[in-house]
Amino acid sequence: MQTSIFTQAVDSLHDFTFQTYKHLTENPELSWKEFNTTRFLATELDMAGIPYRITKRGVGLIIEIKGREPGSQTVIIRGDIDNLPIVEKPGKLIPSQVQGVSAACGHSAHAAMTLTAIKILWEHRSEFRGTLLALLQPAEELINDPGCLYLIEHEGLLDYPNIIGAFALHCTPEYLPGDVHLKAGEFMASANEMRIRFLGKPRHVQYTGANTIIAASAFINDLQTIKAQHVQALDPLLLAPSKIKSSNSEMKGSNILPDSTEVTVVFRVFKPAVNEKTREMLVKIADKTAEIHGCKVEYTLYDGIPPVKNDPALTHWAEEKLSNLLGREHVKPADYRLGGDDICFLSQRVPLVYIRLGSGGAEAYQFPLHDAAFQVNPACLDTGVRVLVSLAFQKLQ
Numbered sequence: 549m550q551t552s553i554f555t556q557a558v559d560s561l562h563d564f565t566f567q568t569y570k571h572l573t574e575n576p577e578l579s580w581k582e583f584n585t586t587r588f589l590a591t592e593l594d595m596a597g598i599p600y601r602i603t604k605r606g607v608g609l610i611i612e613i614k615g616r617e618p619g620s621q622t623v624i625i626r627g628d629i630d631n632l633p634i635v636e637k638p639g640k641l642i643p644s645q646v647q648g649v650s651a652a653c654g655h656s657a658h659a660a661m662t663l664t665a666i667k668i669l670w671e672h673r674s675e676f677r678g679t680l681l682a683l684l685q686p687a688e689e690l691i692n693d694p695g696c697l698y699l700i701e702h703e704g705l706l707d708y709p710n711i712i713g714a715f716a717l718h719c720t721p722e723y724l725p726g727d728v729h730l731k732a733g734e735f736m737a738s739a740n741e742m743r744i745r746f747l748g749k750p751r752h753v754q755y756t757g758a759n760t761i762i763a764a765s766a767f768i769n770d771l772q773t774i775k776a777q778h779v780q781a782l783d784p785l786l787l788a789p790s791k792i793k794s795s796n797s798e799m800k801g802s803n804i805l806p807d808s809t810e811v812t813v814v815f816r817v818f819k820p821a822v823n824e825k826t827r828e829m830l831v832k833i834a835d836k837t838a839e840i841h842g843c844k845v846e847y848t849l850y851d852g853i854p855p856v857k858n859d860p861a862l863t864h865w866a867e868e869k870l871s872n873l874l875g876r877e878h879v880k881p882a883d884y885r886l887g888g889d890d891i892c893f894l895s896q897r898v899p900l901v902y903i904r905l906g907s908g909g910a911e912a913y914q915f916p917l918h919d920a921a922f923q924v925n926p927a928c929l930d931t932g933v934r935v936l937v938s939l940a941f942q943k944l945q
Contacts, residue, residue, distance in 0.1 A: 554941070557668045558933045565664045565929050568592070572656035573642045573924075576631035576649045579687035579695070582607040585629050585659070589684055592663060598670050603703055608686035608695060610703060611666055613673050615944060621678035623943045624705075624714035624898070625936050626891060627662025628655045628688035630695070637921040641912070653917050654719030654907060657924040659684055661717070661932035668937050676944035681708055687890075691741045691814075692850045694890035700897070711898040713862050713943045716891050717932055721914050723906030725927035728870055728935060729882035730903050732860040737784065737816035738823055739888030740852030744834045747844040750796070750807040760809035761794055763841035767811060767834055768792070774829045779822055786816035786886040787826065816886040818855055856892045859899035866901045866939055873938050874931070887917070901939070905932050 558565075577585050586607045593600050593611065600611045608629065634650040636643060644650050651657075666682045673680070683705075687695030699705045723729055744767065748758035768789045779785050791812035796804055813830060817823045831847065838845035870879045882904050894900055905928055908914045913925035 554668060554672075554937050555934065557671070558664070558930050558937070561664050561667065561933070562930055565660050565933060566926055568663055569657050569660035569924070569926065569929060570642050572629075572659055573651045574645045576644055576646055576651045576656065578633060578649060579630040579690050580605065580607060580693070582629050582686050589629070589659065589663060593666070596667050596670065598666060603686070603699070605686070605698070608699070609684040610699070611682040611684070613666070613670055613680040613682065615673045615676040615678055615680070617677050618679045619709050621710045621712050621944065622681055622708040623678065623712060623940050624681045624683065624894070625662060625665060625940050626683040626685055626696075626714065626716040626894075627658040628685050628695070629659045630687050630689050631655055632689060632918060634918065634920055640921070640923050641926075642923065650920070652919065652922045653689065654924050655688065657719050657907070657929060657932070658717065661929055661936060664933045665936035665940070668933070669940060672941065676941055678944045679708060680940055680944065681705075690890070691739050691852055691888075694853060694893070696890040697893045700893055706897060714894055714898050714900045715866075715903070715936060715939045716900070717903040717905045717935060718889065719907035719924050719928065720904040721908040721916060721922065723904060723908060725906050725909050725925050726874070726931055727878045727880055727906035728874065728903050728931070729880045729906070730858065730863055730867065730901060731882040732858050732863040734818060734855040734857045735882055735884050736856035736892070736902070737786070737818055737886040737888055738852055738855045740815050740817070740823065740827075741850045742813050742815070742827070742830055743810055743848040744813065744830070745808055745810040745846045746838060746841070747808050747846065748805070748842070751805055753803050753805055758842040759805055760843055761806065763837055763843045764792055764809040764811050766841065767837045770833050770837065771813065773833070774826055778825055778829055783822050784816075784818055784884070784886060785822055785826065786814075788814055790814050816888065823852075853888050853890050854892045854896060856889050856900075856902050857895045858901055859895075862899040862901050866903070869939060869942055870935065873934060903935060905935070
């Protein structure tokens with residue numbers, strides 16, 4: 549399939565891609581709750597006659613497209629389908645119709661682009677050698693119970709023969725539509741989460757004793773000493789309390805102190821040694837804080853997800869192919885980010901190229917990922933489809 553042929557195919561499916569993106573943006577669902585999304589995508593595949601299977605948990609789809617000699621080699625493409633618990637700001641081009649849920653990380657665009665790529669590659673399956681494995685993956689947003697790891701451990705993702713490459717992309721509002729950015733090696737951080745629960749006894753505010761809210765506040769204030777005193781200045785570390793909740797949060801009255809206050813801390817790193825030191829210091833600071841404030845303390849520490857690593861050889865190959873496809877001026881280096889993605893579990897096991905797709909441009913499309921005003925510039929959609937189709941098809945030659 550020559551470049552002009554699949555460019556025509558992408559152009560002919562432009563309205564389909566946009567309408568799919570629009571529907572998914574208007575009807576977002578949270579991680580492991582993507583039941584309607586799965587049914588919608590399955591219906592589109594059924595209408596195209598494309599076989600698939602739904603995961604054992606009832607959300608997410610695995611599509612296997614066999615070309616010539618299907619057992620000879622396998623290439624994977626992935627589009628994530630879950631969304632975020634965010635109340636949107638008004639004024640979006642395509643607002644969510646689901647209160648409190650938003651496609652604020654671009655996953656509706658990822659799913660739409662991947663679905664269109666599947667449709668095109670299905671029509672040209674006799675022209676490639678091997679098997680295309682396409683994933684419409686649930687639960688990318690979760691550090692605990694991530695979808696990609698589930699597919700690997702419970703859906704036989706790595707049982708396919710000779711996996712020679714995997715490709716995924718992510719909308720990036722800091723970059724322009726028409727541009728793609730990539731980098732060899734590790735370039736996205738390990739994402740980790742710890743929950744610390746300070747325990748006391750409920751009582752009226754007039755009486756003395758441990759106040760778990762004060763203990764939690766002191767713990768939060770001391771977090772910054774980890775970066776300042778225990779991590780080398782040039783080693784990246786993002787450390788932030790992201791949630792705090794007391795056991796009396798739902799009470800209408802305000803004169804009862806809580807018996808517990810829980811703090812959720814997220815931390816992002818590149819180096820394993822920094823990860824271990826951060827975990828160690830979080831426990832030490834929590835223990836010392838609890839002692840000072842007369843509390844007990846409990847921890848829940850999640851394993852986290854490792855950094856995303858692009859395979860160097862496959863990345864250089866992709867850069868050349870994308871330069872031929874888009875023009876060398878549109879293929880640019882990616883910068884390091886402290887965001888994470890659960891496709892890291894795939895990058896530990898098979899050669900991966902993870903591409904940042906420019907989705908910004910006009911001011912309305914420059915809000916950052918996970919912002920209540922974030923939206924994807926639809927001008928990037930066809931570029932994303934071309935990228936997925938081109939790389940998958942050429943790798944299966």
